[in-house]
Amino acid sequence: MSDTLEVTRPATKLRLRPRTPLLGADVTGLDLRQPLDAAPRSAVRKALLDHKVLVFREQQIDDEQQIVFSRTFGRVTPAHPIRNGLAQAPEIMENILSRDGAEYAGFDLDIDHPLRPAVRPRGRVGWHIDITFVANPTSVTLLRGIEIPEAGGDTLFANLEALYESLSPSLRGWLDTLQAIHVRDDAAVGRPPAPRFDGREPGPFAALHPLVRIHPDTGRKHLFLATGFVKAIHGLRPRESAALLDYLNDELAGRADLHARVRWNEGDLVVWDNRAVAHAGPIDPKFIQGERIVHRTTVEGDLPRGPDGFVSRSLVGEHFNTIS
Numbered sequence: 477m478s479d480t481l482e483v484t485r486p487a488t489k490l491r492l493r494p495r496t497p498l499l500g501a502d503v504t505g506l507d508l509r510q511p512l513d514a515a516p517r518s519a520v521r522k523a524l525l526d527h528k529v530l531v532f533r534e535q536q537i538d539d540e541q542q543i544v545f546s547r548t549f550g551r552v553t554p555a556h557p558i559r560n561g562l563a564q565a566p567e568i569m570e571n572i573l574s575r576d577g578a579e580y581a582g583f584d585l586d587i588d589h590p591l592r593p594a595v596r597p598r599g600r601v602g603w604h605i606d607i608t609f610v611a612n613p614t615s616v617t618l619l620r621g622i623e624i625p626e627a628g629g630d631t632l633f634a635n636l637e638a639l640y641e642s643l644s645p646s647l648r649g650w651l652d653t654l655q656a657i658h659v660r661d662d663a664a665v666g667r668p669p670a671p672r673f674d675g676r677e678p679g680p681f682a683a684l685h686p687l688v689r690i691h692p693d694t695g696r697k698h699l700f701l702a703t704g705f706v707k708a709i710h711g712l713r714p715r716e717s718a719a720l721l722d723y724l725n726d727e728l729a730g731r732a733d734l735h736a737r738v739r740w741n742e743g744d745l746v747v748w749d750n751r752a753v754a755h756a757g758p759i760d761p762k763f764i765q766g767e768r769i770v771h772r773t774t775v776e777g778d779l780p781r782g783p784d785g786f787v788s789r790s791l792v793g794e795h796f797n798t799i800s
């Protein structure tokens with residue numbers, strides 16, 4: 477192939493504008509309604525590794541086009557290990573703020589048994605990495621704005637590589653040797669999940685992961701911290717575990733210098749490297765006027781590996797499968 481031909485290819489139109497010096501980029505020059513050739517697909521994959529979060533503005537693609545683009549990053553999973561996808565597109569998880577808003581409710585004696593623990597499944601406001609309660613969390617998440625309110629519903633991202641590197645060498649050396657227990661058990665907290673269309677068990681799930689993860693593509697170390705799912709640090713006394721997690725979770729949520737914020741428009745597609753960032757959102761559900769609907773797809777992930785060679789494993793439940 478000649479150089480002349482290559483410079484006319486769509487890949488050369490891809491432009492990146494960083495959102496912060498450390499995290500995220502706005503991508504222009506690509507029309508995701510069309511399947512991408514090998515060159516732009518490769519450029520997008522590299523951009524994701526470099527910037528960790530990519531924002532494609534107002535693409536106006538449909539569910540099938542989102543699924544096709546998701547395959548740029550690997551095989552696509554069902555919508556979620558617990559929740560069903562759309563009947564016509566089982567890869568798509570639809571989040572509707574008004575419907576899913578019960579996650580934010582307090583303990584309610586009209587709904588909850590008084591002997592149940594007063595803890596619900598993770599609210600979507602909390603910082604997390606997607607699907608870490610399985611041994612092979614998804615590698616990439618793609619989220620598309622379907623109906624977006626006038627204001628509110630932004631998503632925050634945190635750079636887990638920079639967060640790790642900001643810690644002292646002695647603390648990093650200790651964290652490199654630890655594993656965390658990640659759990660999601662909706663039935664135990666009074667929210668038994670509906671049966672799955674595909675007949676698989678909708679939980680409970682628990683997995684043991686390294687607290688520091690070696691990124692499989694870049695080889696860089698990342699703090700592997702999903703506040704809402706991490707129950708404890710394996711092997712520590714409960715108060716030691718709680719104190720360490722309090723500190724790390726405070727750092728994750730409090731380091732605005734390591735964060736990027738994405739404001740949504742209808743049609744926006746936001747793609748993030750689920751191995752390299754944690755996220756929180758929608759961050760202000762109580763204050764949003766109007767509906768917020770987003771459609772999510774996720775890409776198959778491998779078993780995380782720690783600096784000491786520890787490889788993640790399931791404690792309860794099976795691995796997350798793929799379907800397309």
Ligand SMILES: [Fe+2]
Pocket residue numbers: 604605606755
């Ligand atoms: Fe999420």
